[in-house]
Amino acid sequence: DAGVTQSPTHLIKTRGQQVTLRCSPKSGHDTVSWYQQALGQGPQFIFQYYEEEERQRGNFPDRFSGHQFPNYSSELNVNALLLGDSALYLCASSLGVAGAEQYFGPGTRLTVT
């Protein structure tokens, strides 16, 4: 049973650049949520995608955007990177938009210099 996968594992970007992170959900899941985890903190909810639409959004600026594809995979895009965007970005998948039982991927560690 394939779990949640994310790519890349790690990347380094310069302030002001743009980045795209990718996620494939667990087999059988149709909903993807994205979280940002700063060092020493719990994950913070960015947004959720279901049926190719953004369904819920956390307290993040419009620089953070996403997309979901017909095969349920998803992308997270961050524009105009700031130093404070350095964090572990986690993707979680679940079944249905109200699914609280979420399974996480290994994360993408983003470093902004």
Place this chain on the structure above:
Amino acid sequence: QKEVEQDPGPLSVPEGAIVSLNCTYSNSAFQYFMWYRQYSRKGPELLMYTYSSGNKEDGRFTAQVDKSSKYISLFIRDSQPSDSATYLCAMSPYNQGGKLIFGQGTELSVKP
């Protein structure tokens, strides 16, 4: 005040001890409660998932939810060095099940 409060520790116990981890919350709309285990530089792993109040047991792990006190707990029996990790509590409201609110995480170390 944060919606979910969790003591960051670190918590150090000897192998074989019973570990108690706790979170408090302020939002009475929370209905779904989860515990995740996160090893260093890895993604969180779902350990326990409960709906509303009550207890749930899975092997050495027991999760308790007391909605009247807005307090949840995770107990680990016969703790092992492999249990050394950060434990995160998470919860969500009944009408926003997909949006998890996490505690800060408690760092646990089990010494052989």
